[in-house]
Amino acid sequence: MLKHIFRSFFTLIFAALVGSVVVFVLLRQLGGDVVTAMLGKEAAPIDVSYLREELGLNQPLIVQYLNWLGDIARGDLGTSYAMKLDVFTEMMRRLGPTAMLTIGGLIVSVPLSLILGTYSAINAKKIRSGFVDVFTTVGIAVPTFWVGLLFALLFGVRLGWLPTGGYIPFTEDPLQSIRSVILPVAALSLGVTSVFTRYVRTAMLDVMNEDFMRSAMARGRTRRGAAIIHGVRNASIPLVTVAALQFGQLIAGAVVVENVFVLPGIGRLIVISTLGREVVVVQSLAMVLMLIILILNFLVDIAYGFLDPRIRDKESVDV
16 A cells, blocks of 8 residues: 555656646746736836846746745745735635635535436436436536626526625625625536536446346345445445546636636636736646645545555556
């Protein structure tokens, strides 16, 4: 098991280093001069030179990268030039809305996909299963921002049931805080639920042909009862891996949804910083989000090693 943990850990470190290079290089490929974009074309040359030196942009790229990587390792995410705020402090202040979106999206998506996927698998040869297939196809195909706009127009503007924007912290008013994120969570979770449902349906169809399912039905259980009691538990195991992979999709979707519903989260901060050409802020936030996804996948990989001994045994044989 220790070999499995060390291998997963080294994979995490290698992926983080490669990801940091990708983030750093891509942001340096933005068109135009970053300092001129931040200060404006009418800025004095001395101000441009001072800001370039302050941001470290006058140094070689390898030095800039190593300095940035060292700051990240120390927990220093830099300072926003435009907002005059510490990036780490601002990120923590905006963590609440983003956490409610992503965690809320998982809380909604996982149970709903288990229900829909199981229902579709049980009724695979009936026309009612086709309705679930249509739902998942539409959910995967429709862009998240468009779903958010439709939800805001229908439930916010036309019906007036829910607010179409803004955010109230949970500590100030729990009820209103939940109401303020219902539409964003619904818009964000639609696509993820559709993907999860496809995986659950496929896994359930495979489980339904297993010997233990036939044994359960031979003991008197109905096909539906055997699927619910025995099949869901086995079919939900692959969902753990899929949920970890889709968490990155949730974070990417949160960037879009936060700007549609004007939520003061990390995603909106990334967009504002990108428009303001604040490279330090964007690359630090992108690195943090990437590390969160990598660490989550690392934990899932370790959990799989505990849950499935075949993974440990295979790696022992390989070594």
